[in-house]
Amino acid sequence: IYMPDFKYxxxxxxxxxxxxxxxxxxARLALKEMDQQVNGLKVDGKGVAYKGLLIRHLVxxxxxxxxxxVxxxxxxxxSPDCLVNLMNQYRPCHKAFEYKEIAKGLSFMEYKQAYDYAKELGLKLA
Incomplete structure (x- = not known):
């Protein structure tokens, strides 16, 4: 199972x-190659993944x-069977404070807008 991050x-x-x-x-080239190899995420009869691609994205x-x-x-x-883990746990630390735009936490509304857009696209969310 591939579980890459697609950051930006x-x-x-x-x-x-x-x-x-x-x-x-x-990142796009790597994700396409991974998807070509496994063609989405495959689960068994119990819903346990045994092969596939789960893409993580930190908002x-x-x-x-x-x-x-992204x-x-x-x-x-x-593949439409790829699973997307849209993550909301961003917390600034270390060098993030050097960049004003990311030197703060993610707001609920920012995450909700991202989540709503993913749902609107019909993506499979983890």
């Missing part, structure tokens, strides 16, 4: 927060548009 769809965010050039392009404060692009990519480019 905006290249500047990957460079700014993770010091990675072309993060979205690399960041002020990052709703980026999150929407979710849209999953919907449009990957």
């Amino acid at each position: 769809n905006v290249p500047e965010r990957g460079e700014r927060y993770s010091k990675v050039i072309d993060y979205p392009e690399k 960041l404060p002020g990052g709703l548009e980026d999150t929407k692009e 979710l849209k990519f999953i919907k449009e480019e990957l």
Whole structure:
């Protein structure tokens, strides 16, 4: 079972927060390859996953548009059986305080808007 994180769809965010050039392009290629190998998430008769792809995405404060692009990519480019874990537990720590836009917690409304958008797209949520 693959369980990758897809952090950002905006290249500047990957460079700014993770010091990675072309993060979205690399992440998308890796996710497509994983999905091609396993074709979504497979569960047995008891609902236990035994093969597949579960994509984790941490919603960041002020990052709703980026999150929407991540979710849209999953919907449009990957198997409809992929499971998405839309995470809301962001808490700033360490170097996050160097960036005003993420030096705060995620609001309930920001997460709700991301969650509602994922549901609107018809994604399978964990």
